[in-house]
Amino acid sequence: MSKVLVVDDDVDICALIRFKLEQMGHEVVVEHDGDGGLAAAREEHPDLVVLDWMMPRRTGLEVCVELRQDAELERVPVILLTAKAQEADVQRGFAAGADDYIVKPFSPRELGSRVGALLQRSRR
Amino acid sequence: MGLAFTISLVVLGTTLVLLLVSVVAAKVVGGRRERAHERLVDEVRPLVLAGLEGDAEPMLGLSGTRAEVAESVATTLLPKLRGADRAELASALERAGAIERARRALHHGRASRRQRAAELLGAAGAASATVDLLAALDDHDAGVRTSAARALGRIGRPGSVPALVAALDDRRVPANTVAMALLRVGPRAAPALVPALQLGAVRTRTIAAELLGSFGHLPAAPTLHALVYDEEPRVRISAVRALGRLGEPSTAPRIAGVLQWLLAQPELPDADLAAACATALGQIGDRRAAPLLRQALGRSHRVSFAAAAALAELGPTVAPEPLVDPADGVETAPVAAILAGRAVGAAS
Numbered sequence: 001m002s003k004v005l006v007v008d009d010d011v012d013i014c015a016l017i018r019f020k021l022e023q024m025g026h027e028v029v030v031e032h033d034g035d036g037g038l039a040a041a042r043e044e045h046p047d048l049v050v051l052d053w054m055m056p057r058r059t060g061l062e063v064c065v066e067l068r069q070d071a072e073l074e075r076v077p078v079i080l081l082t083a084k085a086q087e088a089d090v091q092r093g094f095a096a097g098a099d100d101y102i103v104k105p106f107s108p109r110e111l112g113s114r115v116g117a118l119l120q121r122s123r124r
Numbered sequence: 125m126g127l128a129f130t131i132s133l134v135v136l137g138t139t140l141v142l143l144l145v146s147v148v149a150a151k152v153v154g155g156r157r158e159r160a161h162e163r164l165v166d167e168v169r170p171l172v173l174a175g176l177e178g179d180a181e182p183m184l185g186l187s188g189t190r191a192e193v194a195e196s197v198a199t200t201l202l203p204k205l206r207g208a209d210r211a212e213l214a215s216a217l218e219r220a221g222a223i224e225r226a227r228r229a230l231h232h233g234r235a236s237r238r239q240r241a242a243e244l245l246g247a248a249g250a251a252s253a254t255v256d257l258l259a260a261l262d263d264h265d266a267g268v269r270t271s272a273a274r275a276l277g278r279i280g281r282p283g284s285v286p287a288l289v290a291a292l293d294d295r296r297v298p299a300n301t302v303a304m305a306l307l308r309v310g311p312r313a314a315p316a317l318v319p320a321l322q323l324g325a326v327r328t329r330t331i332a333a334e335l336l337g338s339f340g341h342l343p344a345a346p347t348l349h350a351l352v353y354d355e356e357p358r359v360r361i362s363a364v365r366a367l368g369r370l371g372e373p374s375t376a377p378r379i380a381g382v383l384q385w386l387l388a389q390p391e392l393p394d395a396d397l398a399a400a401c402a403t404a405l406g407q408i409g410d411r412r413a414a415p416l417l418r419q420a421l422g423r424s425h426r427v428s429f430a431a432a433a434a435l436a437e438l439g440p441t442v443a444p445e446p447l448v449d450p451a452d453g454v455e456t457a458p459v460a461a462i463l464a465g466r467a468v469g470a471a472s
Contacts, residue, residue: 012169012201019173107207108176 002119003027005044007037007060008052008081013104017050017081020108021115034058038066041073048119050111053082053093061096068097077118081106164193172197175216176209183220195222195244202247203278214248223250230256230272235265242268246275254281261291273297277305285309285316293320293328303331307338314341321347329354330362337366345372352378361400368404376410387419392427399430406434414438 004026006017011032018028029044031037035057041049049067051060060080067073080098082089093101100114171182172194186194198217202210217223222244229241230253242260245253257279260272273291276284285306292302306313313335320332321344333351336344344366351363352375364382367375383401392398402420405413413434420431 010204012197013204015169016173016176016201016204019170019176023177105204105206105210108205108209110207 001025001027002047003029003044004115005029005031005037005040005046005049007031007034007040007049007055007063009033009055010052013052013081016108017111020112024112024116026115034060034063038063041067041076042070045072046076047122048077048079048115050079050081050115051098053080053084053089061092064093064096064098075122077122079111079114079118081111161193164190165197168194169197172201172213175213175220178212178216180216180219183216183222186220191222191225192240195226196240198222199240199244199247202249214250217244217248218250223248223252226250227253227256230260235263235268238263238265238268239271242271242275246271246278249279251279251281254279254284258284258287261287261296269297270301273301273305277308280309280312282309282312282316285313289317289320289323289328289332292331293323293325295325299327299331303335306331306335311339311341314339314344317341318344318347321351326356326358329356329359333359333362333366337362337369340370342370342372345370345375349375349378352382357394357397361397364397364400364404368400368407371408373408373410376405376408376413379404379408380413380416383420384416387416387423392423395424395426398423398427402427402430402434406430406437409438411438 004021006014006021006028007030008014008017009032014030014032018030021028029040029046031040032055034055037049037051037055037060038058040046041063049063051063053060060082064078064080067076067078077099078097079100079102080093081102081104082093083104084093085103090101099118102111102114168186168190171186174182175198183191183194195217198213202213205213226241226244226248227250229237230245232238232241238260242257244250245257254276257272257275261269261276263269263272269291273288276288288297288302288305288309291297292299306317317332317336317339318341320328321336323329323332329351333348336348348363348366348370351359352367354360354363360382364379367379379401383398383405386392386394386398386401398420402417405417417431417435417438421428421435423431
């Protein structure tokens with residue numbers, strides 16, 4: 001069973017993703033802001049992180065950059081899940097170290113597939 | 125006097141204490157209600173999420189406040205979803221009777237209830253509720269009318285467009301709400317928008333022009349072409365912008381004529397229109413516009429910027445003939461008249 005950290009200030013989105021990923025058999029940890037997300041990543045050592053971009057206290061992009069600079073977390077796959085849909089935003093997301101980029105509104109089952117694929121590749 | 129003063133002080137003091145107590149009590153009660161509501165939402169949310177898997181059962185047994193909370197959760201969730209999950213949840217709501225309840229609730233005595241119903245129907249994309257929502261555009265409550273317009277945009281039926289345009293024209297619904305709704309309907313709204321170019325309200329014609337340009341609806345070009353000479357400045361600008369997006373080459377000479385007239389004035393009478401003309405000429409891509417665009421450089425920051433961007437779009441230009449030759453007789457009379465604020469007879 002893999003542990004997925006979901007960081008989003010939208011309570012409904014977090015509940016939605018938790019519901020979907022727990023159905024798939026994953027353990028889900030939820031945080032609602034960037035600082036909490038970073039602290040949870042360091043404490044929980046998740047197998048994958050789903051990050052919102054626009055959040056209070058620290059943005060998802062900043063969290064992603066921090067994760068990539070952390071020796072213990074730099075290899076953890078990160079999916080950015082955000083309403084920012086411009087080409088330049090996507091480029092910034094990948095430049096910050098994200099492994100995947102999903103635009104809201106989103107398909108939970110598609111997210112589930114991407115989580116599964118990234119987890120599988122990261123185990124190799 | 126001393127006694128009266130003392131009594132006044134006591135009364136004032138008592139009133140203040142009572143006021144303070146009631147404020148604190150309201151906060152405490154309000155806080156408890158909010159926490160109780162949050163607990164209810166947390167309890168009901170999993171029942172709604174089960175709908176993502178096509179399971180309407182958990183929602184079937186809900187009634188009263190719990191059903192209302194479930195519908196509120198669904199209304200919030202649905203716009204955040206797309207694809208099969210969204211379709212499953214909408215279908216589960218239908219099977220749980222929530223859509224039918226919402227349709228009935230559009231006639232509820234309380235405006236807040238009617239408004240929530242419209243929001244749910246829009247979020248669920250409930251096409252079966254289109255007729256009810258069209259009727260709700262005439263609701264006496266402004267919030268209900270706005271929610272109904274938003275819902276019709278989300279449902280996206282082109283048949284809603286005339287009613288939305290009418291609601292815009294007679295100010296029953298805010299302009300930005302209708303514009304957003306029409307944008308959501310998309311290019312299928314375009315045929316019903318063309319007549320709106322000739323309706324009464326300036327904002328209706330302006331919004332219709334902008335949307336038709338965004339949708340790339342070429343059949344609108346002749347009407348937009350005429351609107352370049354409209355008596356209202358904002359309509360002229362929107363028409364020129366739309367023609368630029370349509371990129372129809374036959375409209376370039378008129379736009380160039382307007383720009384040339386504007387540039388010929390000692391004081392630029394309408395920088396926004398000049399900038400819109402320059403941009404449109406760049407988008408249409410007729411290289412014969414290059415000399416005129418070069419003339420526009422140095423005439424106010426906005427116009428220069430638009431002209432420079434248009435020249436960049438045209439690319440390297442070797443234009444033997446200018447697009448507008450003054451010797452051939454530019455239509456200066458209508459342009460001068462409209463910019464002087466007088467109405468011009470229909471030009472084609």
